Amino acid sequence: MTTIRLSVPQTADRGEIIELRAMIQHEMESGFRFGSRGEMIPQDIITKFECFYNGTLFFSSDFHPGVAANPILKFYARANESGSFEFVWTDQDGQSWSDSAQIEVS
Amino acid sequence: MRLLAACFLFVGAACSPETTQLEPDFTIEASQRVSGSNFLTPETVAQQNDDFENPGYLWVERGADLFEQGEPSCAGCHENGLEGVATHYPAFDTGTQTLINLEGRINLCRTRHQGLTSLPYESDELLSLTAFVAEQSRGLPISVEVTPQTQSAFESGANYFMTRRGQLNLACTQCHDDNWGKQLRGDTISQGHGNGFPAYRFEWEDFGSLHRRLHDCDTGVRAAPMELGSQTYIDLEFYLAVRASGLELESPGIRR
Amino acid sequence: MIPRVAAATEDEMNEAIRGMFGDRVITEGRVNVDLPPIAENGFSVPIDISVDSPMTEDDYVKQIVVLSPRNPLPVLAQYHLTPMSGRADVSARIRLGGTQSIRVIAEMNDGTLWSGAKQTLVTLAACVID
Numbered sequence: 001m002t003t004i005r006l007s008v009p010q011t012a013d014r015g016e017i018i019e020l021r022a023m024i025q026h027e028m029e030s031g032f033r034f035g036s037r038g039e040m041i042p043q044d045i046i047t048k049f050e051c052f053y054n055g056t057l058f059f060s061s062d063f064h065p066g067v068a069a070n071p072i073l074k075f076y077a078r079a080n081e082s083g084s085f086e087f088v089w090t091d092q093d094g095q096s097w098s099d100s101a102q103i104e105v106s
Numbered sequence: 107m108r109l110l111a112a113c114f115l116f117v118g119a120a121c122s123p124e125t126t127q128l129e130p131d132f133t134i135e136a137s138q139r140v141s142g143s144n145f146l147t148p149e150t151v152a153q154q155n156d157d158f159e160n161p162g163y164l165w166v167e168r169g170a171d172l173f174e175q176g177e178p179s180c181a182g183c184h185e186n187g188l189e190g191v192a193t194h195y196p197a198f199d200t201g202t203q204t205l206i207n208l209e210g211r212i213n214l215c216r217t218r219h220q221g222l223t224s225l226p227y228e229s230d231e232l233l234s235l236t237a238f239v240a241e242q243s244r245g246l247p248i249s250v251e252v253t254p255q256t257q258s259a260f261e262s263g264a265n266y267f268m269t270r271r272g273q274l275n276l277a278c279t280q281c282h283d284d285n286w287g288k289q290l291r292g293d294t295i296s297q298g299h300g301n302g303f304p305a306y307r308f309e310w311e312d313f314g315s316l317h318r319r320l321h322d323c324d325t326g327v328r329a330a331p332m333e334l335g336s337q338t339y340i341d342l343e344f345y346l347a348v349r350a351s352g353l354e355l356e357s358p359g360i361r362r
Numbered sequence: 363m364i365p366r367v368a369a370a371t372e373d374e375m376n377e378a379i380r381g382m383f384g385d386r387v388i389t390e391g392r393v394n395v396d397l398p399p400i401a402e403n404g405f406s407v408p409i410d411i412s413v414d415s416p417m418t419e420d421d422y423v424k425q426i427v428v429l430s431p432r433n434p435l436p437v438l439a440q441y442h443l444t445p446m447s448g449r450a451d452v453s454a455r456i457r458l459g460g461t462q463s464i465r466v467i468a469e470m471n472d473g474t475l476w477s478g479a480k481q482t483l484v485t486l487a488a489c490v491i492d
Contacts (some may be wrong), residue, residue, distance in 0.1 A: 001230065003164045017448035024179045027311060030457070032434045058446035066430060066438030068406040068455035070161040070313035073443070078448030079422075150402050288487075290487040308405035362402050 002026065006087060008101035012079035016105075020051065022087045024097060030065035048090040049073065054083035055065040079105045130252060130260070131282035132349050134297055141353050142296040142361060145287075151247055154360040162237060162306040162358020165230075169238025170232060174222040180235075183219060192355055193242035198255045205259040207340050208236050209315065227335035228246040237304050246299060247354055250347045263345025266319045266338060274328030281323075293362060296325075299350040300343060302359025309362060316343055319361075346350035375429050375436040376466040379467065382427065386475055388467060393426075393478030395466045404458040404484045413450035413468045413476070417443070424451040425469040458484050 004012050007021035014044070024046070031043025049061040077085070082105045090096040122271035143151055153159045163242040173180045196207040205308065206214065213224040225232035253258045256293050267278045281290070282298030289295075310318070320342060324331035332338045379388070394408040413423045426441040441452050450468070459463075463481040470476070 001168065003168045005164060005167060007158050023158070023161065024212055025161075025163065025168075031433070042420060054448060056446070058444045060442045061452075062440040062442075064435055064437050064439060065432050066428075066457050068457050071163060072159065072453075072455055074451075074453035075443075076447055076449040077452055078446055078447075096124065105130070147398065147400065147402050149398050149408060153408075308403050311405055 002097050004055055004087070004089075004097060004099040005098055006085075006101045008085050008103060009079075010102070011104045011106070014080065014097060014105050018079050018103075019074060020077055020085060021072065021074045022049075022051075023070060024089050026089070026091075028043055028063070028065070028069045028071060035106065040069045046071065046089045046091045048088075050088045050090075051075070051077075052086040052088070053077055054081065055086075065073050079103060081105055108209045130264070130271075130348060134277065134286075136352060138203065139299075139350065139353060140331065141299060141356060142299055142302055143295040143356060143359065144182055146360070146362070150360055152169045152357075154356065159232065160306070162304070162313055163361065165234045165237040165304070166241045166358055168230070169234035169236070169241075172235050173238055174221060176216070178220070180220075182216065183215075187242055188239050189242045190246055192240040192357070193246050193249045196250070196259075196340055196347060198253070204337070205340055205344055207343055208239060209335065210340065212236060212239065215231060217250055222293055228315055228318060228331075231314060233304055233315060236315070237313070237314075237358050240304065240355060242299040243355045245354050247352045248350050252348055256344065259341045259344050260348060261343040262338070263343070266342045267345055267349075270328030272324065274327040276327045290299065298346070301350050301352055301353045304357055305359035305361050307361045312352075315360070370431060370433055370436045372431045374430045375465065378429065378436040382469070383469070386473070388475040388477050390477055392476040393466050395464060395478045395480040396429055396453075397464060397480045399481075399483040399484070400483045402485075403459060404460065406455045407458050407482065408453065408483070409456050409464065410453040411441075411451070413464050415450045415467055415468075415470065417445055417450055419445050420471075422447075423468050424471050424473050426450070426452060427467045427469075428456065429465040429467065430458065430462060431465070433457065433459045438464075439479050458482065460484050 003025045005039045009018050012018050019081050026046050029041055029044040033041045035041050043065065045065055046063050050057055051059040063071060082103060084100045086098060086100040088096055089099040143154060147264050154185040157163050192208055199206045208292045217224055259319055270277045278298060281295050287293050300316040303319060304313060306313045316340045320339055321331040321334060393415040394412045397407060401407045411426055415421060416425045422445045423443050426479055428438040429436050435487055438456050439454060443450055461483045463479050465477060465479045467477045
């Protein structure tokens with residue numbers, strides 16, 4: 001079970017610059033920590049985040065072990081048309097999670 | 107031995123026998139009682155208060171989903187929500203004649219009313235449901251009382267709090283009553299209240315129960331910790347709740 | 363014995379920068395990095411980066427790279443922007459293995475490179491035991 005939280009305004013004026021926030025539940029195991037018996041805990045991280053606006057990729061990020069657990073991002077978009085924002089996270093093994101939110105632009 | 111002496115100072119309230127309440131005496135007076143969040147940076151307090159930036163809401167949100175599940179669902183029986191409920195926990199359950207905490211209550215509802223099994227302590231599901239219920243009391247003052255039924259649990263909790271343990275031979279009271287506000291290995295010691303839990307701790311990089319925090323304090327003095335969900339920790343949780351009476355619940359809190 | 367993980371050094375960070383951008387000139391400026399002066403601990407430090415750019419089709423920030431001279435790995439995160447971003451401003455939370463100056467490099471669509479940095483004091487470090 002992976003919980004995702006999004007914050008996208010429901011409405012915007014055409015051309016307005018809007019704030020988008022996204023958070024996903026993930027431990028981002030860095031690969032640099034040690035377990036109770038001194039063994040190194042293997043790396044398990046999300047490596048890629050992508051955000052699509054009506055299907056067009058306009059913002060992405062590469063995550064490395066230096067990104068904190070349960071990664072949160074805040075970034076911006078120019079609201080040009082009504083439609084949807086899709087947020088996609090992909091981990092080092094290719095597993096991915098996504099969620100989307102609608103916006104009304106007038 | 108001053109430590110132990112401080113622990114059983116009760117002032118029997120001068121009221122009628124059927125409403126007997128015991129008013130325990132604490133080292134930290136009510137007027138000096140402050141939440142652990144008083145010892146956090148303003149940035150962290152702001153993060154705790156922002157219900158998007160606060161990662162604890164990942165668990166609250168999952169709890170809200172789980173609350174709709176089961177046959178009947180939790181929501182089916184608790185359609186008016188559970189506002190204020192967490193302020194009264196731990197509480198005495200008449201059915202089992204034991205003191206239970208919120209996690210225990212949720213598990214009792216599963217076994218008693220939903221025909222389901224108990225969720226393991228510290229499982230993501232139990233933490234999520236607990237966070238969802240606790241969040242409905244955010245900002246409300248803790249309000250638990252010692253009654254004749256819960257007096258022995260209170261005493262056992264008080265005893266745990268006052269007893270030196272571990273290789274460092276330290277009691278909870280020595281850090282949280284006698285030395286709060288002081289620095290310890292880059293950390294500031296708070297008064298040791300549980301009002302922020304379940305909470306997101308940066309050091310865990312995860313969300314966890316009060317019992318997990320108690321476990322960390324026990325291992326911090328190199329003592330053998332109790333099991334999470336054990337009656338010993340529930341009694342201690344009860345003592346802490348009485349000791350924190352009036353403090354506002356902050357769950358999902360954020361802590362170092 | 364406490365196991366140790368070697369932390370990156372200033373040199374390794376500079377090597378990572380050369381690996382990404384070769385010997386291209388990096389000019390100080392246009393990149394504003396915001397970090398708390400004192401971090402509660404190194405596990406989750408808020409960072410806010412804003413780059414001075416109109417974010418139009420002809421003039422925009424293509425990439426932002428967050429670098430550390432002290433974490434086990436020098437590159438913490440990269441962000442790829444487009445004119446559709448509207449504003450070159452990103453906030454996130456990073457892990458810091460100790461007190462250090464975080465360096466941020468922005469690559470513009472015309473290929474120029476700009477940078478900014480911010481020092482933060484970390485009382486309890488993440489990722490490394492030191």
